[in-house]
Amino acid sequence: MSPSDASDSAVLPEYLLDSVSLLSKKWHPAIVRCLADTTGCSFSDIEDRLDGVSAKVLTDALSELQAYEIIERREVSQSPLRVSYTLTERGEELNEVIASLADWGETHLAAPATERVVLVAEDNPRVNEMHTTWLEEEYTVRTASDGEETLRRLDSDVGVVVLDRRMPGPSGDEVLDWIRSQQYDIRVVMATSEDVDLDLLDMRFDDYLTRSSVDWRN
Numbered sequence: 001m002s003p004s005d006a007s008d009s010a011v012l013p014e015y016l017l018d019s020v021s022l023l024s025k026k027w028h029p030a031i032v033r034c035l036a037d038t039t040g041c042s043f044s045d046i047e048d049r050l051d052g053v054s055a056k057v058l059t060d061a062l063s064e065l066q067a068y069e070i071i072e073r074r075e076v077s078q079s080p081l082r083v084s085y086t087l088t089e090r091g092e093e094l095n096e097v098i099a100s101l102a103d104w105g106e107t108h109l110a111a112p113a114t115e116r117v118v119l120v121a122e123d124n125p126r127v128n129e130m131h132t133t134w135l136e137e138e139y140t141v142r143t144a145s146d147g148e149e150t151l152r153r154l155d156s157d158v159g160v161v162v163l164d165r166r167m168p169g170p171s172g173d174e175v176l177d178w179i180r181s182q183q184y185d186i187r188v189v190m191a192t193s194e195d196v197d198l199d200l201l202d203m204r205f206d207d208y209l210t211r212s213s214v215d216w217r218n
Contacts, residue, residue: 022068027053027061029098032087035071036095040084070094115140118160121150121175122191123167131162150175158186163205165192180204 023029027050034049035041041049047058062085065071070091076082087095120131121144132141142158144150147170154161161179165172176188190205 023098023101025061025064027057028065031058031061031065032070032091032095032098035085035087035091036099038086040074040086042082042084046085065091115157117142117158118162119144119150119153119158120162121145121147121167121172122162122164124164127164147171147175151178154179154184154186156184158184160187160189162189162191165190176205 030050030053031046034046043058043062046062047053047055050058053061062071062073066073068090069088071085072088072091074084074086076084116139118135118139119142120128120135122128122131123145125145128143128145132143135141142153144153146168149169150161150163150167151170161175163172163175170178172190172192176190179186179188187206188204189207189209191209
C-alpha cells in the first residue's frame with residue numbers, strides 16, 4: 001500500500017483533523033455565523049456582536065480566517081480607514097457545515113426541557129377535572145382522589161401539589177407532613193372549602209386557597 005493509499009483509508013484523515021482544529025477554536029465558528037447572510041461587517045460590528053471577545057483575539061481570528069480564505073477583508077474607504085469583512089464562497093460552504101452541526105447539537109446534545117408536573121389531589125372528580133383543564137396546556141397534570149393514591153403518585157418529578165385538606169385516607173394535613181419529612185422540593189397549595197383556622201399556623205404549606213379563590217396558576 002502506498003503512502004497515498006494509507007492516507008485515503010485512514011479513519012481520521014489529516015484534512016478532517018485540520019477541519020476539526022479550525023472549528024474547535026472558540027471564535028472561528030462564531031465569526032462565520034456572524035458574517036452569514038450579511039453584505040459585510042466592520043471590525044467594530046463584529047466585536048459588538050461577539051460578546052466577550054477582546055480586540056486582540058478578534059484581530060488574530062480574522063487574520064487566520066483570511067489566511068484560510070474563509071473571509072475577505074475589503075477597504076471601504078482610506079480616509080478615514082474603514083474595512084468590511086465578508087464570507088468568501090469557501091466561507092459560505094463552511095457556514096452550511098456549522099449550521100448543520102448546530103442543528104445536530106440541538107437535536108442530540110441539548111438538555112431536554114424540564115417537565116413541569118402538577119399533582120392535583122382532590123376527592124371531587126369535577127374539581128379534579130376543572131384543575132386539569134386549567135393546567136394541562138402548560139403542565140403535565142397528575143390526579144389523585146384520596147390520600148393513599150396521592151402518596152403513590154408523589155415523586156421528585158412533581159413540582160407542585162394542589163392538596164385537598166379533607167380528602168379520604170391520609171388527610172391533606174398528613175400528606176403535607178409526609179412530603180416535608182421526605183424533604184421533597186415541592187410547593188404545596190392547600191385547598192379547602194373550610195374557613196381558615198388556627199391550626200394553619202403550624203402547617204408548612206406554600207399557599208392556602210379556598211374553593212372561592214380565583215386562578216392560582218400564577
